[in-house]
Amino acid sequence: MNAAMPRALSVLLVEDSPADGRLLMEAFKPAITAGELVVQTVKRLSLAVEALKGFDFSCVLLDLGLPDGRGVDNVRALREVDRKTAIIVLTGNADEKLAAEALALGAQDYLVKGESDGEQLLKQLRRAVQRNRQIFDIEVRRDQAFFEASHDALTLLPNAALFADRARMLMAVARAKAQPFGITLLKFDGIEEARALYGSGVADELLLKCLQHLLDGLDSTDTLARIQPDEFALLRAPGSLTAKQAPWLDQCAHRIDSLRQIGDCTVQPALRSCLVEVDEGSGISDLLALAREQLQVHSPATAQTTSISAEPTALAGRWQPWVDVITQHCVGLQLLSEAPMQSGTLVLAAAEQMAQQWQRWTSAGFTPEVLALSVSASALADPGFAAQLAQRLAQHGLPSERVQLEVDESAFRDLSRHHPALMQLRAGGFRLLLAGDGSIETSLRDFSAFPLDGYKLSAGVVRRLMDEGLQGSARRLVSAVCGAAQALGAQVIACGADTEDCAAALHLIGLRHLQGSALMPAMDADAVPVVWQQQIILRG
Secondary structure, eight states, rough: OTTOOOHHHHHEEEOHHHHHHHHHHHHHHHHHTTSEEEEESSHHHHHHHHHHSSSSSEEEEEEEEOTTOOOHHHHHHHHHHSSSSEEEESSSOOOHHHHHHHHHTTTEEEEESSSSSOOOOOHHHHHHHHHHHHHHHHHHHHHHHHHHBBBBBBHHHBBBHHHHHHHHHHHHHHHHTTOEEEEEEEEESEEEHHHHHHHHHHHHHHHHHHHHHTTTTTTOOEEEEOOOOOOOOEETTOOOSSSTTTHHHHHHHHHHHTTTTEEEEEEEEEEEEEEEEOOOOHHHHHHHHHHHHHHTTOTTHHHHHHHHEEOOOOOEEEEEEEETTTTTTEEEEEESSSSSOOOOHHHHHHHHHHHHHHHHHTTOOOSOOOEEEEEEEHTTTTTTHHHHHHHHHHHHTGGGEEEEEEEEEEHHHHHHHHHHHHHHHHHHEEEEEEEOSHHHHHHHHHHHHHHSEEEOOOHHHHHHHHTSSHHHHHHHHHHHHHHHHHTTEEEEEEEOOOHHHHHHHHHHHOOOOOSSSSTOOEEEEGGGHHHHHHOOOOOO
């Protein structure tokens, strides 16, 4: 018995050309005869999809010119069905651009037809399978780590950080469609009393039984999250807030009130609730705080629903990391806002919020490398802005060297007006980045007009880059900015990497520092230390 014999590879050959198929099968013949390879052939993408659904193949050899295919999108179609199977693209000529696009979409390798013998092909297949297996295992671990960081361990529901992220997305949809939107806060009374009397086992079982009554009445589009030990928050689709809310809550309250025994233990749970409707500019944390205040005046033994409104707020308190795809870790955090911070007053308020959070993080033993804040032209027009900013940060022990100020390109359009403020910020030790809007001539002129630490490509530039297929004016801008940055020893950060394909494409053309939900989504402050040390694997 030879223990060193490798396991036979199962290969799905997706090729519509009989001649090309025969050539490949002839090259594979020795390996098939030796039992090292098992090959199944189909001629259409639709048949390949069905085959992947019914069998676990080691590898797919994929032609891009199928009659029902879409070129390199054939790779995306098969990856959506099965990420465990390695894909090698078959091309009719040495088209490196086409191959690079396929690799960016998740293919492991490419093969120019007619250029490899059977032995070389077999080695290439085994390497691709091994690489894909390693990447898949990493992706599974990353997904598991994200799930654990974003979900409650007991109930497996979304936690406070993930809830807030989804709430902001739905809030934006509601505002765009001018639809009502709100958050329902639900609180179980009697759980902690059961924990004190009978222990955690009984209390957890009681909570899960109460929770099941809530879940039974929810739709698949609803999000229920556990945001505190005895608090849950509910998101429903915009426009469907109150039509069925009151009857459903009354029914849930009645069923929960009827729970009187957990084993031999007597319990007395109750449900309280409050619906908070969103006004323009409201922040999620403000809404939840108002809902908690409202719940304090409700009777603990009854379920009530009250609609209240929140005052507008400019700051969201959310943090968007950016990632170094070479080191595969987060390297900085940007404080986000739900409303444009046009005035110097709002920018200073955001800076103080950032410094306060820095103080909380460092007190808990977490020290992020760089914190970023957007600065508007109007803020720089204030002669006292730089001094006030430094003072507010110093009050909470945040060193200016840790702060990256992202200066809007409009502030550079009249450099003479804002030059003193920029010089003061530079002298104070702040890092300065130009947040460009995508005009090649303007961006490069501004980039070289003042000693800056970096350039930030906007999400709009990245979208245009992807729409143009990594060609055209957007690509020329990116190439020019990267060249200037390298010459000046400056950093380039690309925003808008919101899909895996986009992130892979940006890395492919030489961008190292990326920001977007495909790599790391925006999150609440409490979630940042949890995910900061996670390794970020860029597919492709």
